[in-house]
Amino acid sequence: MAIERHQSGPRMSQAVVHGNTVYLAGQVADDTSQSVAGQTRQVLAKIDALLAAAGTDKSKLLSTNIWLSDIGSFAEMNSVWDTWVSPGNTPARATVEAKLATPAFLVEIMVVAAKG
Numbered sequence: 001m002a003i004e005r006h007q008s009g010p011r012m013s014q015a016v017v018h019g020n021t022v023y024l025a026g027q028v029a030d031d032t033s034q035s036v037a038g039q040t041r042q043v044l045a046k047i048d049a050l051l052a053a054a055g056t057d058k059s060k061l062l063s064t065n066i067w068l069s070d071i072g073s074f075a076e077m078n079s080v081w082d083t084w085v086s087p088g089n090t091p092a093r094a095t096v097e098a099k100l101a102t103p104a105f106l107v108e109i110m111v112v113a114a115k116g
Helices: 035-053 073-086
Strands: 003-008 013-018 021-024 061-068 092-097 108-114
Touching: 003 021, 003 035, 013 035, 021 035, 035 073, 035 108, 073 092
Parallel strands: 061 092
Antiparallel strands: 003 013, 013 021, 021 108, 061 108
16 A cells, blocks of 8 residues: 655655545644644644645544643633534544643644545
């Protein structure tokens, strides 16, 4: 079975497709001056674009991992997530507090989705 890689670099690919499964790398905001809500919106837009490029969409999410730099921002992040996620198609999900790659990152999200 072929492996298809999207936006590959020397360290990682932003998306990898194997069979009917799409694996995304953890996505972070480009504009880190934004609040948790603003960064979450940016990240979810990036996820939408990567899923589309791989031939799927958020209605096919299987699992999601969310890392917050401060778990106190859980409700703020969820206020954006809840309006974005496909009703009736919610993935298995874990959300934890973690030290992210740089203090400017407030949220990082990684998803796995089915294709087709």
